[in-house]
Amino acid sequence: MIRNYGRFLLAPAALFFQVVPALFLYFVPGLVYAAGHTVVETRAWTGSITGLACLALAGLVLASTASYRLLTHSRAVIAWPMILFFCVPSWLLSVFYLHAVLIFLAWV
Amino acid sequence: MALSLILPCLLYAAIVVSAGDRLFPCYKIPPGREHRAALAIRDDVIPFFKWGTLLFTKRHLRKFYGASWYFTQARRGDGEAEFVAALTEALEHYPAVDLYLLAHTNKYITWVEPLPETLRRRLRFVYNTGCHNKGQGEDWLALGADAYIGHPGESQSPFFYFFLLRHWLHGATLAEAMETGNRGMETKFRQVERFSGGRYDAGQALRESVASCQGNDGLRLEDLP
Numbered sequence: 001m002i003r004n005y006g007r008f009l010l011a012p013a014a015l016f017f018q019v020v021p022a023l024f025l026y027f028v029p030g031l032v033y034a035a036g037h038t039v040v041e042t043r044a045w046t047g048s049i050t051g052l053a054c055l056a057l058a059g060l061v062l063a064s065t066a067s068y069r070l071l072t073h074s075r076a077v078i079a080w081p082m083i084l085f086f087c088v089p090s091w092l093l094s095v096f097y098l099h100a101v102l103i104f105l106a107w108v
Numbered sequence: 109m110a111l112s113l114i115l116p117c118l119l120y121a122a123i124v125v126s127a128g129d130r131l132f133p134c135y136k137i138p139p140g141r142e143h144r145a146a147l148a149i150r151d152d153v154i155p156f157f158k159w160g161t162l163l164f165t166k167r168h169l170r171k172f173y174g175a176s177w178y179f180t181q182a183r184r185g186d187g188e189a190e191f192v193a194a195l196t197e198a199l200e201h202y203p204a205v206d207l208y209l210l211a212h213t214n215k216y217i218t219w220v221e222p223l224p225e226t227l228r229r230r231l232r233f234v235y236n237t238g239c240h241n242k243g244q245g246e247d248w249l250a251l252g253a254d255a256y257i258g259h260p261g262e263s264q265s266p267f268f269y270f271f272l273l274r275h276w277l278h279g280a281t282l283a284e285a286m287e288t289g290n291r292g293m294e295t296k297f298r299q300v301e302r303f304s305g306g307r308y309d310a311g312q313a314l315r316e317s318v319a320s321c322q323g324n325d326g327l328r329l330e331d332l333p
Contacts, residue, residue, distance in 0.1 A: 088119070092119050104167060
């Protein structure tokens with residue numbers, strides 16, 4: 001049953017996954033700076049960039065996989081609205097985090 | 109498959125353009141990296157702001173300067189001894205030292221004043237994000253700095269700093285980087301004004317925030333004092 005509807009669940013899951021980077025942004029600064037400096041800043045920088053990059057790439061892969069499965073296994077009338085409502089916001093947030101990472105790395 | 113790859117690429121391009129960046133950047137590190145050093149200090153603000161400043165600033169300084177030091181204050185006024193020790197070391201070993209004072213209204217100038225004049229003359233560029241700190245420009249120039257950029261009022265300087273640092277480090281003159289920073293900041297203020305339905309006054313924010321340069325605004329990153 002789940003397997004049959006997997007392609008429909010993946011798109012909402014991709015959007016729901018964006019809660020994770022939001023939680024990351026909410027909690028990590030507190031871990032680094034609250035109540036004095038608990039983490040050395042160099043390690044905080046490396047860990048934060050790695051975490052953000054992984055979350056951005058995971059979000060991109062999830063949304064792209066979801067859209068691919070929708071486009072190849074569903075009718076266009078179902079696939080496109082789902083891509084618009086679930087995949088596009090997920091892509092937007094992921095590429096935003098990705099661009100931030102590239103800026104923080106001083107690559108762009 | 110192609111659509112699933114092209115769509116995120118197009119959205120990435122949209123994000124890049126809306127951030128005011130170039131789609132195909134091609135930057136080199138300006139020559140003379142081994143002759144310059146930088147220090148940055150962030151004041152005691154909420155953890156998210158400290159973290160954001162660290163992520164944005166640290167790597168840029170490390171990449172474009174021969175040596176760099178980054179400080180985050182845990183309380184107002186702390187870290188003076190460490191900052192002065194690092195600044196002294198930088199001034200002793202590098203002919204050009206830049207300071208990034210990433211703090212609300214501040215008087216870090218009092219930390220630098222006691223240093224010997226021969227060392228202070230190696231100060232090159234001072235950028236101060238502090239509100240109402242534009243007036244410190246003359247004092248920094250008198251201390252030995254070649255150029256100073258500050259804001260006149262209750263500034264929203266992070267918007268400006270985002271553009272200034274990157275353009276200055278990529279080889280623009282201070283005047284060019286400042287112009288880009290002021291223009292980028294104005295664009296962001298206008299966007300916020302539109303999104304807020306006019307409740308946010310972009311004109312007022314710009315009057316308070318617009319940066320100005322005192323001293324040598326033709327300075328480039330590779331120049332020596």
